[in-house]
Amino acid sequence: MAALEITGLRKAFGGVVAISGVDISIELERITGIIGPNGSGKTTLFNVVTGVYRPTAGRVVWQGEDISGQPPHQIARKGLVRTFQQAMSFQELSVRENVYIASEHGSQRADAAKPRWGSPEEILSFVGLDGHGEEIAGSMPFGNLRRLGVAVALAANPTLLLLDEPAAGLTDREATALTDLIIQLPKMGIGVCLIDHHMTFMAALCERLIVLDFGTKIAEGPPDAVLHDPKVMEVYLGNDL
Amino acid sequence: MENTFEKPGALARPAQTSSLSGKLAPPAGRHLAGIVPLPSLEQSVAGVLVLALLLALPWLHLGYRFLSIAVTTGYTAIALYGLGLQFGQAGIMSTGHAALIGIGAYTAAILANHLGIGFWIALPFSMILSAIVGGLISLPALRVGGQHYIIITFCFCTLLVVILTNGGWFTGAATGLDVGPIYPVFGINFDKLRNGYYLVALALVITLVLTYMLTNSPYGRTLRAIRENEPLARAVGINVDLHKIGVCTVSGVFAGLAGILQVYYLHHISPTLYGAFPSMFLALMMMLGGAKLIYGPLIGAIIVNFLPEVMDLNPVDSRIAYGIGLLVVILLLPGGVSAGLVDIYRWLVARWRVLSQISAAH
Numbered sequence: 001m002a003a004l005e006i007t008g009l010r011k012a013f014g015g016v017v018a019i020s021g022v023d024i025s026i027e028l029e030r031i032t033g034i035i036g037p038n039g040s041g042k043t044t045l046f047n048v049v050t051g052v053y054r055p056t057a058g059r060v061v062w063q064g065e066d067i068s069g070q071p072p073h074q075i076a077r078k079g080l081v082r083t084f085q086q087a088m089s090f091q092e093l094s095v096r097e098n099v100y101i102a103s104e105h106g107s108q109r110a111d112a113a114k115p116r117w118g119s120p121e122e123i124l125s126f127v128g129l130d131g132h133g134e135e136i137a138g139s140m141p142f143g144n145l146r147r148l149g150v151a152v153a154l155a156a157n158p159t160l161l162l163l164d165e166p167a168a169g170l171t172d173r174e175a176t177a178l179t180d181l182i183i184q185l186p187k188m189g190i191g192v193c194l195i196d197h198h199m200t201f202m203a204a205l206c207e208r209l210i211v212l213d214f215g216t217k218i219a220e221g222p223p224d225a226v227l228h229d230p231k232v233m234e235v236y237l238g239n240d241l
Numbered sequence: 242m243e244n245t246f247e248k249p250g251a252l253a254r255p256a257q258t259s260s261l262s263g264k265l266a267p268p269a270g271r272h273l274a275g276i277v278p279l280p281s282l283e284q285s286v287a288g289v290l291v292l293a294l295l296l297a298l299p300w301l302h303l304g305y306r307f308l309s310i311a312v313t314t315g316y317t318a319i320a321l322y323g324l325g326l327q328f329g330q331a332g333i334m335s336t337g338h339a340a341l342i343g344i345g346a347y348t349a350a351i352l353a354n355h356l357g358i359g360f361w362i363a364l365p366f367s368m369i370l371s372a373i374v375g376g377l378i379s380l381p382a383l384r385v386g387g388q389h390y391i392i393i394t395f396c397f398c399t400l401l402v403v404i405l406t407n408g409g410w411f412t413g414a415a416t417g418l419d420v421g422p423i424y425p426v427f428g429i430n431f432d433k434l435r436n437g438y439y440l441v442a443l444a445l446v447i448t449l450v451l452t453y454m455l456t457n458s459p460y461g462r463t464l465r466a467i468r469e470n471e472p473l474a475r476a477v478g479i480n481v482d483l484h485k486i487g488v489c490t491v492s493g494v495f496a497g498l499a500g501i502l503q504v505y506y507l508h509h510i511s512p513t514l515y516g517a518f519p520s521m522f523l524a525l526m527m528m529l530g531g532a533k534l535i536y537g538p539l540i541g542a543i544i545v546n547f548l549p550e551v552m553d554l555n556p557v558d559s560r561i562a563y564g565i566g567l568l569v570v571i572l573l574l575p576g577g578v579s580a581g582l583v584d585i586y587r588w589l590v591a592r593w594r595v596l597s598q599i600s601a602a603h
Contacts, residue, residue, distance in 0.1 A: 052475075072475040072476055073474075073478050073480045073481065076475070076478040081476070083476075088473045089469075090465070090470050090473065091469050092465070092469055093462075093465060093466070101463065101474075101477065104462075105463070107478070152473070153477075
């Protein structure tokens with residue numbers, strides 16, 4: 001039984017159906033990626049799973065517990081932590097405080113498999129923000145804000161990390177650094193599921209890809225197979241080719 | 242998890258860490274009761290100066306009128322600290338704060354008039370009732386954004402005035418209610434202005450200490466996180482709704498205290514004291530003084546209450562002056578006068594450091 005089981009999930013906003021009947025299983029051991037054209041429901045999926053929206057139908061089961069419709073803070077405390085598409089931070093607070101707040105309120109369960117960070121500085125080091133602790137979050141350049149987002153999420157003591165377009169707006173070099181960071185997480189006991197558009201980034205990082213289009217799953221499997229799937233190619237490139 | 246700071250003194254214990262929890266070692270340094278950091282040298286000096294000024298004020302013989310305004314400023318500042326916590330820390334602005342003061346005041350007045358209950362027994366009731374109402378009117382803030390909530394609170398205080406005006410003999414209707422003097426304790430007669438002043442000053446000092454502790458505790462940090470980025474706060478496990486209700490409830494406690502002090506100082510209250518216009522005045526004081534720094538509310542209350550006195554302005558001219566002051570603050574000093582004063586202080590310290598380095602080099 002996978003750590004995160006999404007069954008028959010449906011989310012409609014009035015007449016607009018963002019997700020129509022999606023079944024997804026996510027394990028902690030393999031990095032899972034979710035791709036799809038804009039508007040295919042990827043971020044909405046994250047929002048429903050993490051409690052920002054209530055599902056219209058279907059269930060979200062996390063570690064055997066039905067968490068469908070629970071509020072976001074409760075879900076975060078159970079070890080299911082997400083980052084945001086926009087680079088989010090507590091702008092007027094220092095970098096260190098940002099990380100520290102997440103550690104105060106995140107899941108309080110220690111796990112033999114997961115890292116035991118001794119101080120915010122250790123997490124900041126891990127994401128490459130050494131020495132930036134006293135900077136005001138809002139004054140940092142975009143690349144660093146992205147790193148801070150990951151640091152804050154890590155400080156919340158996640159068992160599964162949901163990263164929403166973590167490479168968006170990053171240079172190739174920054175994206176590579178991010179890849180090196182993310183790839184270590186499963187070995188540290190932290191599962192990863194990410195959404196992004198950079199195909200090379202996703203193909204290199206993910207062991208399993210899920211493709212969404214118009215709110216439904218159209219393909220699933222290892223990156224090589226998925227990216228050569230004719231249905232997937234049609235969705236991204238059209239069928240004139 | 243190792244805790245990394247120095248051995249504690251009598252009052253200061255190292256902040257709690259547990260090797261079983263996900264918590265990281267908190268900021269280094271000595272802490273009071275393990276939660277609140279001890280004030281810095283500058284903060285301590287400022288605190289001592291403020292305390293000295295408060296104690297010495299009646300002895301400066303600036304006149305009866307001056308002392309009276311000081312009393313008004315005092316309890317207004319207490320209410321403002323509640324608003325400061327709500328707005329400065331949690332980002333929830335309210336233009337109905339006068340209504341919460343009114344709840345405290347009317348609770349005391351009604352208890353006195355209908356049940357013969359005096360100041361000291363009514364004190365907790367005023368604070369509790371204002372706290373409850375504060376918590377209740379925060380509920381809309383959970384669902385709507387800041388601008389809408391400002392309108393809602395504005396309506397609330399207007400509504401309260403209507404209810405009080407139509408409350409018949411119970412609330413004294415439009416005429417209002419009278420109260421007698423504060424029952425003496427330890428032989429202190431509170432009819433004497435100086436004693437009344439010291440009572441308010443004591444309440445203000447307690448308010449300042451509590452505000453300091455709340456602001457510098459993990460609770461304060463959580464409130465600031467909510468203010469900065471609500472969705473992110475939720476995403477890291479903060480129960481935003483509960484905290485919003487909580488801070489507005491605490492805000493009500495301060496307002497209730499201010500209310501009962503006000504009614505026993507004025508000896509008479511009526512509904513219009515707690516309507517929209519007084520609420521606007523409180524918001525004005527908040528803006529002028531600055532919401533985020535600890536002396537902001539006090540400075541704001543001092544400016545608004547003493548300015549007409551010091552500059553000898555009539556009511557109309559004083560309102561023009563407030564308007565100009567507000568514009569100046571919005572354009573030049575967004576953090577309020579308190580933030581401006583801190584900036585000046587820091588600039589002076591920096592200059593002094595440069596100058597002493599230059600002279601040392603010679």
